[in-house]
Amino acid sequence: MTHYWFISTKYRSSVKLALATFLLAFTVILLGAYTRLTDAGLSCPDWPHCYGYLTAPHTPTQLEGAISKYPMVPVNIKKAWTEMTHRYFAGAEGILILILSLSILFSQKAKNSKSIIISVGLILLLCTQVLLGKLTVTENLKPIIVLGHLMNGLSILCLLWWAYLDLHVRDDFFIKRASTRALPWLWLGFILVIAQITLGGWVSTHYAGLACIDLPYCNGQLMPAMQWHNLNGDLITIHMLHRIGAIVTATYLGILTLCLWNNTAFRSIATLLLALIALQLTLGILNIIWLRPVWIAMIHHAVAIIILLTLITSLVKASFITGKRYDSWTS
Numbered sequence: 001m002t003h004y005w006f007i008s009t010k011y012r013s014s015v016k017l018a019l020a021t022f023l024l025a026f027t028v029i030l031l032g033a034y035t036r037l038t039d040a041g042l043s044c045p046d047w048p049h050c051y052g053y054l055t056a057p058h059t060p061t062q063l064e065g066a067i068s069k070y071p072m073v074p075v076n077i078k079k080a081w082t083e084m085t086h087r088y089f090a091g092a093e094g095i096l097i098l099i100l101s102l103s104i105l106f107s108q109k110a111k112n113s114k115s116i117i118i119s120v121g122l123i124l125l126l127c128t129q130v131l132l133g134k135l136t137v138t139e140n141l142k143p144i145i146v147l148g149h150l151m152n153g154l155s156i157l158c159l160l161w162w163a164y165l166d167l168h169v170r171d172d173f174f175i176k177r178a179s180t181r182a183l184p185w186l187w188l189g190f191i192l193v194i195a196q197i198t199l200g201g202w203v204s205t206h207y208a209g210l211a212c213i214d215l216p217y218c219n220g221q222l223m224p225a226m227q228w229h230n231l232n233g234d235l236i237t238i239h240m241l242h243r244i245g246a247i248v249t250a251t252y253l254g255i256l257t258l259c260l261w262n263n264t265a266f267r268s269i270a271t272l273l274l275a276l277i278a279l280q281l282t283l284g285i286l287n288i289i290w291l292r293p294v295w296i297a298m299i300h301h302a303v304a305i306i307i308l309l310t311l312i313t314s315l316v317k318a319s320f321i322t323g324k325r326y327d328s329w330t331s
Contacts, residue, residue: 014103015167021096022160026305028093029153031086033301036146036204037294043079045070047137048087056080090133097126097156100163118163125156143205143232150201154305161309165316182260183318189256190311196249197304199242209292211235212243215285246284253277253307260314269314276307 035041044050051057051066051073058077066075105119132149139145203209212218218240227234231241254277260270283300290296 014100015164017096017100017103018160018164018167021093021100022157022164024089024093024096025153025157025160028086028089029150029157029305030298030302031089032150032153033204033298034294035082035086037297038079038082040076040079040082041141041146042137043076043083044087044137045073047134050080050084051075056084087133090129094126094130097122097160100160101126104163114166118159118166121159122156122163125152125159128152129156141205143202146205147198147201150204151198154197154308157305158308158312161312162316165313182256182263182266183315185256185259186311186314186318189253190308190315192249192252193304193308193311196242196245197308199245200301200304203238203242206232206235206238208235208238208242209287209297211239213288213291215288218243246281250277250281266314266317269310269317273307273310273314276303276310279303280307 044056046052051062052069053062053066056077057063057066057075057080063075101119101122104115129149129152132145132152135142135145136149212224214220216222218224218236224236224240226237226240228237231237253273257270257274257277260266260273263270280300280303283296283303286296287293287300
């Protein structure tokens with residue numbers, strides 16, 4: 001019987017570490033969304049400090065120092081703490097990513113291309129994320145940089161989820177043999193969800209969520225004039241692109257889940273995915289008619305990520321079922 005490094009008893013400690021790092025990364029992304037939604041992104045004008053301090057300035061002495069150092073930037077203690085909390089969690093995530101990456105990379109039973117891709121990929125993405133985090137502040141929330149920061153953070157989250165699945169989810173229920181041709185269609189769904197999240201991020205970075213305040217119309221027009229040449233400035237165009245993307249993505253994923261339902265190996269995933277799609281559409285509608293309350297926007301953001309992670313789980317499962325599994329990675 002073949003023994004793989006990923007089920008080695010010596011390596012099982014990394015399972016909990018991978019899960020803990022993943023959960024922390026998920027929390028950091030949600031904290032970043034909350035920071036953005038509450039306009040706290042520039043509440044600390046410097047990086048990695050906050051008005052030159054390791055914490056948000058809150059004592060009389062610190063407040064006086066903050067005013068003297070940055071006289072043109074009013075101090076908002078609540079928002080500054082929001083930003084610094086995000087930074088603290090991000091720092092903790094970075095430490096766990098380094099520990100996890102090195103534990104995978106230097107495991108004696110993990111000398112294969114897959115383990116190298118996961119560990120090196122995490123380290124490179126982490127370095128990029130730190131740089132983008134700094135530029136987000138120093139470039140005054142430039143939309144393309146903020147979007148890059150979000151998408152790079154999601155890349156880290158996806159890679160961590162893959163690492164966790166690779167380390168842990170290998171029971172008979174998950175890898176049960178069955179016939180499936182879903183792999184290319186799952187990849188297409190994955191690409192569509194990534195594109196839709198990118199459009200959502202573009203809406204968020206431009207604060208275009210309330211550019212249209214009615215449904216199914218946009219400020220009284222079923223299809224307002226679109227300024228395709230101004231995708232970086234026209235808020236209605238940015239908003240409508242996200243709406244159109246939502247319709248396309250939801251339609252495709254709905255058809256995909258119905259097809260997956262016929263395969264007993266994917267029925268539970270199909271049920272979850274269908275419920276998530278319905279929830280996400282409902283949240284998107286409520287975001288508009290209730291004028292984007294922060295808590296609805298946060299849940300909307302979280303559900304989008306869960307849909308993405310569900311598709312990654314489906315892709316891993318389909319890879320197992322089609323016989324590709326991980327044998328080719330262990331050479």
